[in-house]
Amino acid sequence: MTDPARRTPAEVWREMVRGNERFVAGAPQHPRQDVERREKLATTQAPHAALFGCSDSRLAAEIIFDKGLGDLFVVRNAGQVISDSAIASLEYAVAVLDVPLIVVLAHDACGAVQAAIDLDRPDARPLPPHIAGHIAAIRPSVRAAPSRDPEHVGIVHLQRTVSDLVARSELITDAVAEGRLAVVGANYKLLEGTAVPAVVVGDVGSDS
Numbered sequence: 001m002t003d004p005a006r007r008t009p010a011e012v013w014r015e016m017v018r019g020n021e022r023f024v025a026g027a028p029q030h031p032r033q034d035v036e037r038r039e040k041l042a043t044t045q046a047p048h049a050a051l052f053g054c055s056d057s058r059l060a061a062e063i064i065f066d067k068g069l070g071d072l073f074v075v076r077n078a079g080q081v082i083s084d085s086a087i088a089s090l091e092y093a094v095a096v097l098d099v100p101l102i103v104v105l106a107h108d109a110c111g112a113v114q115a116a117i118d119l120d121r122p123d124a125r126p127l128p129p130h131i132a133g134h135i136a137a138i139r140p141s142v143r144a145a146p147s148r149d150p151e152h153v154g155i156v157h158l159q160r161t162v163s164d165l166v167a168r169s170e171l172i173t174d175a176v177a178e179g180r181l182a183v184v185g186a187n188y189k190l191l192e193g194t195a196v197p198a199v200v201v202g203d204v205g206s207d208s
Contacts, residue, residue, distance in 0.1 A: 009182030010205035012049050012101040016195075019066035024193040032068025040070075047073040050093035052165070053105035054080045054112065058190055061105065065195070073097060079112025079157070080104060081137045082164045091171045100181055101204070102172070104165065105195065106158040107188040113154045116142050158185045159199045166201055176202045 116138035141157035162185040175181035182202030
């Protein structure tokens with residue numbers, strides 16, 4: 001039975017948008033960051049959404065969306081590259097924590113994207129093996145993008161990341177099909193502070 005108090009993907013996305021608007025305007029509320037909230041979360045958690053983003057130090061998810069302790073279940077790696085561990089973590093958020101929304105957050109001027117572009121050049125210098133292996137997942141986006149402009153490549157990679165996540169997780173695919181979950185791929189603009197939707201899977205309302 002569906003919990004009548006459970007928020008829909010559209011409701012949660014609207015909250016994320018409003019929080020980002022407050023951050024952009026320089027008027028964040030810094031909600032749920034006090035001692036009482038910390039104590040309440042000591043024995044339980046019920047995050048509003050899961051967020052899979054780049055590890056870049058400028059992508060502090062709770063700040064960008066004006067959220068508090070326990071509001072977001074965050075998974076991050078360089079360049080938001082899909083991996084088994086990332087999928088497992090996001091499946092946990094959906095299956096166990098019952099989040100109705102996954103936000104995949106990319107950003108402009110991404111170092112991992114630039115490294116993939118550089119690595120695709122004939123005169124590219126080799127990278128350390130672990131870094132090269134990680135960046136390899138971004139290289140197909142370099143070839144699929146309309147140009148090697150980092151912004152173009154970054155958007156293609158974001159779209160492919162969302163597509164790969166849904167394609168590789170039957171659990172997530174089923175939750176989207178049932179209307180319990182939506183996935184929003186958004187690109188964060190470092191200068192403006194805005195998180196701009198680039199791809200949506202599921203229903204987050206007409207404003208997406």
